[in-house]
Amino acid sequence: MVIRRDRLVDACALLRDDPEGMYTMPVYVTAVDWPDREPGAPRYDVVYQLRSLQHNDVCRLVVQVPEDDPTVPTLEGEFCGMDWHERECYDLLGIVFEGHHDLRRILMPDDWEGHPLRRDYVSFGEPVAFTHNIEWALPAAERPPGMPGTSR
Amino acid sequence: MAAILPPQQPGLPGGEDTFAEGRRRLGVPPDLDNVELTEIGEDTMELNMGPQHPSTHGVLRLVLDLDGEVVRACRPDIGFLHTGFEKDFERHTYQQCIPYSDRMDYLAPLINNLGFSLAAEKLLGVEVPPRGQYLRVIMCELARLGSHLIWFGTHALDMGATTPFLYAWRERETIMDINELVSGVRMHTSFIRVGGLMADVPDEFEAMVRTVVHTFPKAIDEYELLITKNPIWRERTIGLGTISAEDALAYGMSGPCLRGSGVAYDLRKAQPYSSYDHFEFDVPIGVNGDVYDRYLVRMREMRESLRIIEQALDNLPSGPVNTLDRKVAPPPRNEINTSMESLIHHFKLVTEGFSVPRGQVYQAVESPRGELGFYMVSDGSNRPYRVKVRAPSFSNLHALPYMVKGELIADVVAVIGSIDIVLGDVDR
Numbered sequence: 001m002v003i004r005r006d007r008l009v010d011a012c013a014l015l016r017d018d019p020e021g022m023y024t025m026p027v028y029v030t031a032v033d034w035p036d037r038e039p040g041a042p043r044y045d046v047v048y049q050l051r052s053l054q055h056n057d058v059c060r061l062v063v064q065v066p067e068d069d070p071t072v073p074t075l076e077g078e079f080c081g082m083d084w085h086e087r088e089c090y091d092l093l094g095i096v097f098e099g100h101h102d103l104r105r106i107l108m109p110d111d112w113e114g115h116p117l118r119r120d121y122v123s124f125g126e127p128v129a130f131t132h133n134i135e136w137a138l139p140a141a142e143r144p145p146g147m148p149g150t151s152r
Numbered sequence: 153m154a155a156i157l158p159p160q161q162p163g164l165p166g167g168e169d170t171f172a173e174g175r176r177r178l179g180v181p182p183d184l185d186n187v188e189l190t191e192i193g194e195d196t197m198e199l200n201m202g203p204q205h206p207s208t209h210g211v212l213r214l215v216l217d218l219d220g221e222v223v224r225a226c227r228p229d230i231g232f233l234h235t236g237f238e239k240d241f242e243r244h245t246y247q248q249c250i251p252y253s254d255r256m257d258y259l260a261p262l263i264n265n266l267g268f269s270l271a272a273e274k275l276l277g278v279e280v281p282p283r284g285q286y287l288r289v290i291m292c293e294l295a296r297l298g299s300h301l302i303w304f305g306t307h308a309l310d311m312g313a314t315t316p317f318l319y320a321w322r323e324r325e326t327i328m329d330i331n332e333l334v335s336g337v338r339m340h341t342s343f344i345r346v347g348g349l350m351a352d353v354p355d356e357f358e359a360m361v362r363t364v365v366h367t368f369p370k371a372i373d374e375y376e377l378l379i380t381k382n383p384i385w386r387e388r389t390i391g392l393g394t395i396s397a398e399d400a401l402a403y404g405m406s407g408p409c410l411r412g413s414g415v416a417y418d419l420r421k422a423q424p425y426s427s428y429d430h431f432e433f434d435v436p437i438g439v440n441g442d443v444y445d446r447y448l449v450r451m452r453e454m455r456e457s458l459r460i461i462e463q464a465l466d467n468l469p470s471g472p473v474n475t476l477d478r479k480v481a482p483p484p485r486n487e488i489n490t491s492m493e494s495l496i497h498h499f500k501l502v503t504e505g506f507s508v509p510r511g512q513v514y515q516a517v518e519s520p521r522g523e524l525g526f527y528m529v530s531d532g533s534n535r536p537y538r539v540k541v542r543a544p545s546f547s548n549l550h551a552l553p554y555m556v557k558g559e560l561i562a563d564v565v566a567v568i569g570s571i572d573i574v575l576g577d578v579d580r
Contacts, residue, residue, distance in 0.1 A: 026404045026547075027516075030540040032529055047527065047540075049514060053401070053415065056422050058514065081404030084550045092238070107231040107579055116239055117538075 002062045005072055008048075012078045015050060015059060023050035023059050026079035029086055031093040033119045035067075043067040046095055048075070065095070074100040092117040196224050199561070203232050207310045207565035210575030212549075214564070221560050226553040233579040241539040245505030246272050246346050249536065254340040256541065257577040259302050262295040263519045265344035268539075270425055271515035271526040272346045275508045278480050284348045284473035285427040286464045290361060291334070291343060292426075293457040293464075297368070298327040299520035300454050307447070307569035308379060311388055316378055323371050330360050346506075347481035348474030358465060365462045372454055380451070389444040393555040393567035396441060403554070404547035407522025408449045409571050413441030419518040431463045443570040450572070480506050505534040521545050521572055545577040 003011050015023040027049040034043055042064035050059045063072055074097040075082040086097040087106040094115035097103055105112060114121055129137035135144055202213040211232035217225040237256060241249045253268040254261035266288055273280065280288070305320030328338045334353050335341040343350050379385050395405070397413040410417060418435040420428040436452035438445025474481035482501050483494040500506075510532040516525040522544030531537040548571045555571075556564050 024398075025401045025406075027523070027525060028404075028527070028540060028542040030527065032538045049525075049527070049542075051523075053417050058516075060514065079404070080402050081547055081550060084546065085404075088546075105231075107234040109231070116236060121239075 001060065002064065005063050005065060008061070008063055009073050009075065009078065011061065012048070012050070012075055016078060020055075021052060021059075022054040023052045023057075025051040025053060026075070026081040026085065027051050027058065029075075029082060029089050031089055031095050031117075033093060033117070035119050044070055044093070044095060046072050046089070050079075070094060071096040071098050073098050076100060091115070094118060201564070203229075208568060209306060209573055212568070212573065212575055212578075214552075216561065216564070218561060221562070223556050223559055223561055223564060226556050226564070228549060228552055230549070230575070230578050233575045235576075235580065237580050238539055238541060241536050243535060245534050246508065246536065247501075247505055249539070250345055251340065251342045254342055255576060256543070256580050257519060257521065257524070257545070257574050258339065259299040259574050260292075260295040260520050261340050261342075262291050262344055263517060263524060265342060266292055266426065267515060267517040267519075267524050267526045269344050269346045270517065271513055271528040271539075272508060272536075273475075274513045274515055275511050275528060275530050276346075276477075276480060276506070277509075278347055278475045278477045280348050280426075280475055281472050282427065282469040283352075283471045284475075286468050287349060287353060287473060288344055288426050289428065289431070290461050290464045290468075291331075293461045294327050294330060294361070294364070296457050296520045297364075297454055298324050300450050300457075301327075303450060303520070303569070303572045304375060307566075307572070310565045310569045311385065313379065313382075313385070316375055319371070319375065319378075323368065326360075326364055326367070330357070330364070333357060333360060345481075347477065348472075352473045358468075361461060361465055365458055365465070368458055369455065372451065376451060380448070386444065388563070388566060389447060389570075390442060391440070392443045392559060392563050393570060394440060394442045395551060395555050399554065400441065400551065403551040405522065405551055406544050406547065407518065407520070408446055408453060409522065409548050409551075411435065412438035412446035412449045412570075414439055419516055419523060423516070425515070425517060428460075430467070431460045433459050443566050446570045446572075507532060507534045508536075516542070519544055519577075521574065521577065522548060524577075541580055543577045543580060545571075545573040545575075549573050549578055 015021040030047050032045040032047060034045065037043065044065045044067070046063045046065060048061040048063070050061070051057070052059070065072060072095060074086060076086070076099070083100070084106060086100055087103060089095050090097060090103055091105040091108050092115055104110065108116065196217040196219050199216045199218050200213065201216055202208040203211040208214065213229040213232065215227040215229060216223050235255070237252050240252050244252070249268060250265055253264040256264050301320040301324045305317035308316040331341050331343070332338050333356060335343040335350055395413055397415050400410050400413045401415070406417070414437050416435045416437045421435055433456045436449050436456065438449050478494065478497040482498050483491070487494040488498050508530040510530055512527070512529040514525055514527045516523050518524075523542065524544055525542030527540040527542065528536055529538040552567065552571065556567050559567065
């Protein structure tokens with residue numbers, strides 16, 4: 001179910017409280033990166049999953065956010081268990097959860113550069129700095145643009 | 153320090169005056185009866201626990217705010233075992249992903265295999281034959297038993313009981329032997345594959361599993377004799393780390409931790425997979441949601457697992473274990489020798505794997521720790537586009553600060569033991 005970003009909190013509150021829904025258990029939050037979509041289409045799908053024990057059902061919500069503004073409102077207020085899942089999603093995919101009380105990295109080290117689960121993040125085959133590509137040894141901010149692995 | 157020097161020490165006079173001389177050198181000791189106490193007030197002490205700590209069950213770091221011995225706040229710091237399996241999945245074919253899934257929850261690797269395989273099979277639309285499904289159930293329940301045994305041994309060891317640890321490892325060894333028999337490997341078996349199993353089980357399998365089914369009830373009786381009614385154990389665990397059913401749900405807790413709070417929700421019953429609906433078993437629940445209830449739930453779950461294994465073994469169907477879809481599971485050896493088409497299938501599967509139709513699924517299985525879910529997105533190629541692993545330990549550990557708030561520092565290890573985390577599962 002694809003919903004708009006500004007209706008997310010209301011929709012989740014309704015799903016949680018409505019007697020026909022009772023989706024009280026947060027299962028996970030994650031995002032899927034689609035960098036190859038046509039221009040103008042939102043790049044990230046933020047995926048929420050809730051579980052209803054009363055009705056023995058799961059419900060998946062998708063919020064599409066663009067590349068230049070990857071923000072969604074936090075659901076901490078609705079489900080306290082979303083806290084760590086949102087931090088993980090921020091850490092690994094760079095989705096910003098607005099209003100989150102403590103949006104820090106959770107799995108990667110605090111000083112890590114980049115978001116590893118983005119599709120353009122190079123996690124292997126990292127070049128070794130030789131004479132011909134000595135710029136690779138520079139810190140990420142000072143490297144010339146367009147080098148392989150620059151998304152870190 | 154001068155007071156403990158021997159009398160012959162040069163520079164210090166011998167005889168009776170040694171100690172007096174020592175005291176003189178150290179200065180006048182404070183008069184402890186009339187010492188002026190400063191008010192400590194609301195200040196708390198920050199204490200670091202882990203990541204290298206014997207009772208945190210792996211590389212878990214806790215930052216505790218202590219007021220005396222009472223925990224005022226607890227901030228878990230995780231990620232020390234983060235390996236990036238979700239990224240690894242994206243650049244491996246589906247069958248190559250299976251060994252990675254083994255290494256997440258390393259105490260019950262087969263259940264990870266099962267979750268991944270079921271998600272991929274759902275996308276592919278293939279069905280595993282009954283014998284394959286039953287063997288999957290037997291192996292997964294054995295893995296659950298092994299995992300609960302490790303939990304039991306280490307949980308008791310954390311609380312100061314050394315004997316159960318040795319007993320639990322002795323019993324677990326028989327399960328490891330079965331793993332070795334069927335797959336050649338003791339722990340990271342990768343026995344369950346997309347489309348079925350690595351191979352059918354050898355003839356000795358049934359006798360070995362029967363031995364487990366017959367010996368384990370006595371072994372569990374023995375554990376319960378040691379621990380369940382042990383007054384020290386009850387004193388330490390009853391009323392500790394309590395969490396209500398509503399709070400447990402809001403934190404996304406699942407598995408024995410949720411059932412300990414009185415919610416009878418087990419995915420094997422609620423959303424049966426791999427023919428779990430063919431077997432009769434109960435879902436044990438607790439009442440108070442404390443450490444003792446979670447202990448009781450897991451002990452009873454071990455007996456239920458044995459019931460499932462016995463039923464599956466009694467009714468084990470014959471036939472193939474792998475799906476007959478040759479585009480997914482490789483053909484048997486004798487067929488490759490005689491059929492050109494089988495040879496091509498085998499070649500294609502080994503060199504490039506199989507392509508999975510475009511789509512997305514969520515498949516959850518009941519791991520020993522709770523709801524282990526795989527959210528899998530396919531773009532139609534032979535590698536998963538994105539796999540999100542919903543780790544049960546991650547959500548369960550999230551509730552730890554809530555559960556230990558206001559408890560004593562010595563009880564923190566008891567609560568950690570009772571939620572049964574595996575850091576490979578938390579950090580992935």
